[in-house]
Amino acid sequence: xxxxxxxxxxxxxxxxxxxxxxxxxxxxxxxxxxxxxxxxxxxxxxxxxxxxxxxxxxxxxxxxxxxxxxxxxxxxxxxxxxxxxxxxxxxxxxxxxxxxxxxxxxxxxxxxxxxxxxxxxxxxxxxxxxxxxxxxxxxxxxxxxxxxxxxxxxxxxxxxxxxxxxxxxxxxxxxxxxxxxxxxxxxxxxxxxxxxxxxxxxxxxxxxxx
Amino acid sequence: xxxxxxxxxxxxxxxxxxxxxxxxxxxxxxxxxxxxxxxxxxxxxxxxxxxxxxxxxxxxxxxxxxxxxxxxxxxxxxxxxxxxxxxxxxxxxxxxxxxxxxxxxxxxxxxxxxxxxxxxxxxxxxxxxxxxxxxxxxxxxxxxxxxxxxxxxxxxxxxxxxxxxxxxxxxxxxxxxxxxxxxxxxxxxxxxxxxxxxxxxxxxxxxxxxxxxxxxxxxxxxxxxxxxxxxxxxxxxxxxxxxxxxxxxxxxxxxxxxxxxxxxxxxxxxxxxxxxxxxxxxxxxxxxxxxxxxxxxxxxxxxxxxxxxxxxxxxxxxxxxxxxxxxxxxxxxxxxxxxxxxxxxxxxxxxxxxxxxxxxxxxxxxxxxxxxxxxxxxxxxxxxxxxxxxxxxxxxxxxxxxxxxxxxxxxxxxxxxxxxxxxxxxxxxxxxxxxxxxxxxxxxxxxxxxxxxxxxxxxxxxxxxxxxxxxxxxxxxxxxxxxxxxxxxxxxxxxxxxxxxxxxxxxxxxxxxxxx
Numbered sequence: 125x126x127x128x129x130x131x132x133x134x135x136x137x138x139x140x141x142x143x144x145x146x147x148x149x150x151x152x153x154x155x156x157x158x159x160x161x162x163x164x165x166x167x168x169x170x171x172x173x174x175x176x177x178x179x180x181x182x183x184x185x186x187x188x189x190x191x192x193x194x195x196x197x198x199x200x201x202x203x204x205x206x207x208x209x210x211x212x213x214x215x216x217x218x219x220x221x222x223x224x225x226x227x228x229x230x231x232x233x234x235x236x237x238x239x240x241x242x243x244x245x246x247x248x249x250x251x252x253x254x255x256x257x258x259x260x261x262x263x264x265x266x267x268x269x270x271x272x273x274x275x276x277x278x279x280x281x282x283x284x285x286x287x288x289x290x291x292x293x294x295x296x297x298x299x300x301x302x303x304x305x306x307x308x309x310x311x312x313x314x315x316x317x318x319x320x321x322x323x324x325x326x327x328x329x330x331x332x333x334x
Numbered sequence: 335x336x337x338x339x340x341x342x343x344x345x346x347x348x349x350x351x352x353x354x355x356x357x358x359x360x361x362x363x364x365x366x367x368x369x370x371x372x373x374x375x376x377x378x379x380x381x382x383x384x385x386x387x388x389x390x391x392x393x394x395x396x397x398x399x400x401x402x403x404x405x406x407x408x409x410x411x412x413x414x415x416x417x418x419x420x421x422x423x424x425x426x427x428x429x430x431x432x433x434x435x436x437x438x439x440x441x442x443x444x445x446x447x448x449x450x451x452x453x454x455x456x457x458x459x460x461x462x463x464x465x466x467x468x469x470x471x472x473x474x475x476x477x478x479x480x481x482x483x484x485x486x487x488x489x490x491x492x493x494x495x496x497x498x499x500x501x502x503x504x505x506x507x508x509x510x511x512x513x514x515x516x517x518x519x520x521x522x523x524x525x526x527x528x529x530x531x532x533x534x535x536x537x538x539x540x541x542x543x544x545x546x547x548x549x550x551x552x553x554x555x556x557x558x559x560x561x562x563x564x565x566x567x568x569x570x571x572x573x574x575x576x577x578x579x580x581x582x583x584x585x586x587x588x589x590x591x592x593x594x595x596x597x598x599x600x601x602x603x604x605x606x607x608x609x610x611x612x613x614x615x616x617x618x619x620x621x622x623x624x625x626x627x628x629x630x631x632x633x634x635x636x637x638x639x640x641x642x643x644x645x646x647x648x649x650x651x652x653x654x655x656x657x658x659x660x661x662x663x664x665x666x667x668x669x670x671x672x673x674x675x676x677x678x679x680x681x682x683x684x685x686x687x688x689x690x691x692x693x694x695x696x697x698x699x700x701x702x703x704x705x706x707x708x709x710x711x712x713x714x715x716x717x718x719x720x721x722x723x724x725x726x727x728x729x730x731x732x733x734x735x736x737x738x739x740x741x742x743x744x745x746x747x748x749x750x751x752x753x754x755x756x757x758x759x760x761x762x763x764x765x766x767x768x769x770x771x772x773x774x775x776x777x778x779x780x781x782x783x784x785x786x787x788x789x790x791x792x793x794x795x796x797x798x799x800x801x802x803x804x805x806x807x808x809x810x811x812x813x814x815x816x817x818x819x820x821x822x823x824x825x826x827x828x829x830x831x832x833x834x835x836x837x838x839x840x841x842x843x844x845x846x847x848x849x850x
């Protein structure tokens with residue numbers, strides 16, 4: 125990571141530069157991840173993404189005090205635009221709150237996987253059929269997790285995980301801290317600090333009201 | 335080429351037909367009763383299959399409407415049993431299922447028969463409506479029966495009620511012209527339905543038989559999944575061919591044939607039109623039911639043929655493709671994934687969400703088994719999530735927004751203490767007996783999957799209490815509770831405020847939800 129940071133930035137100066145593999149690959153990469161590969165994210169959290177939304181084929185980890193709210197806000201816009209959402213092993217997640225945050229509940233399926241043995245097969249099938257998969261925890265071996273992540277990339281699914289484990293490095297990590305609630309007649313809103321980090325992501329900190 | 339079309343009106347609208355004498359068997363609460371989900375075959379459909387099999391012993395062609403609702407043409411059996419009354423009683427006796435009440439109704443037309451069966455379920459004995467009196471029988475029934483028994487949309491029924499027509503008799507007093515003006519094609523159907531006629535969505539210019547398909551195999555297929563795999567393409571073909579002509583099938587006759595010439599036939603119904611997955615699903619239901627039948631009727635050889643014969647098609651107005659396309663394909667893909675996931679392990683569960691209303695966030699939405707719904711049917715899904723079974727959306731005394739994201743079901747017992755470590759309670763006038771200072775969460779009450787830290791937390795501030803009095807008029811089901819939001823200060827949770835939602839019922843506090 126640090127070696128890349130010290131390298132002078134490569135800017136194509138002429139046509140000959142463009143033919144060199146590195147720059148061309150970069151251009152191809154940028155073209156492939158053009159706007160149609162971005163899933164929009166609703167207002168308060170869109171500031172956490174450079175491109176205004178989640179890239180398809182990425183793994184996003186939401187942790188901290190407001191993880192559930194952040195995860196619901198992330199997936200809401202996608203479900204309204206026709207994406208299907210599978211919620212795996214999150215029986216505690218309130219569907220009323222999901223609806224309040226704009227999730228289109230008609231395209232939500234909740235899946236419960238009690239046995240560990242078949243977990244990765246179930247997750248694999250869901251990653252194939254659903255556009256967004258929300259997962260409480262990995263709960264499988266590191267090699268299985270790696271296989272699942274490569275499936276996520278190949279099938280352009282978005283996987284949102286409510287834990288950040290060493291098992292698999294998420295592409296984007298949203299760590300929510302320092303929630304300050306504003307309470308008058310009832311708890312009205314709170315300001316949450318979101319630490320954004322991950323691969324190919326400019327690390328930053330932003331405060332959002334949720 | 336000279337084509338003569340005789341006896342067919344040129345207008346491509348639904349036409350009413352002379353009512354057929356129909357018997358209906360209804361289990362009103364079939365889907366509500368929780369099933370023992372330890373065995374994979376214990377879906378509501380498979381359990382209902384046992385009832386259907388009993389009825390099929392009496393009449394070969396049973397028309398399965400949904401899990402818990404079956405219809406049959408009663409003319410033949412009535413003649414055999416010597417009248418409608420003895421036939422209905424026999425049907426009542428053979429279609430019993432442990433611990434579920436059911437009713438048998440016989441009337442002219444499907445709608446009247448279903449209404450009669452619902453009434454019979456409440457009375458506990460069969461209801462037979464005499465020949466030619468269906469309109470008279472339907473007159474005092476509320477218009478909502480058109481929704482439950484004849485697939486008229488909820489909006490139309492609500493509008494009829496708002497317009498002052500609360501019973502079918504009220505609607506029957508209106509001219510057909512006016513109903514058609516206001517409700518279009520649906521108005522025409524309502525006009526005929528309240529008169530006790532059967533309404534079929536026939537499109538005269540496209541005979542349904544054009545779409546019938548027969549799949550034949552050279553070698554007999556021994557298992558259900560093999561048959562389904564081979565027939566899949568034909569199902570997509572039928573649905574695709576109909577979509578090309580702008581129609582959809584609402585009633586399908588499926589006949590299965592074994593290598594030894596045994597036949598099994600059934601009529602299936604889907605008010606919003608069959609999708610390819612919907613057809614496959616019904617065929618699976620039929621095949622697995624036939625395979626497990628008592629050996630005298632079960633097929634003795636593999637399956638060699640399946641015939642799909644649409645009985646009723648209608649102009650595809652209900653489920654239009656999305657404007658940008660593709661969404662339909664996404665729905666089908668998700669539905670396939672769910673079917674696959676459920677076949678991986680019997681303990682895997684998949685549920686969809688239904689609005690049930692109420693003031694508690696834990697029970698406002700209910701999970702219903704994904705196996706009993708057609709996931710690709712987006713109209714049904716929207717209705718399920720927005721209205722459920724017609725429960726109101728706005729509830730007085732519901733929680734203020736924002737709503738908690740994490741709910742604890744069942745709620746955990748906690749203690750709420752004041753400055754002197756004495757319990758705080760809510761008085762009869764809905765006031766707190768003292769200022770709450772500490773909330774104690776006992777590790778013993780936390781279930782395995784619940785993400786709460788045990789300990790004693792100092793309360794920074796609180797909001798409430800908000801009283802909830804439910805069904806105070808009913809001494810058996812009344813409920814009185816108070817809800818309180820407490821903010822647990824930063825020093826106890828590592829730099830963050832946490833808001834808990836507590837509820838007090840009969841002087842006991844419990845942690846209901848968490849604003850995560």
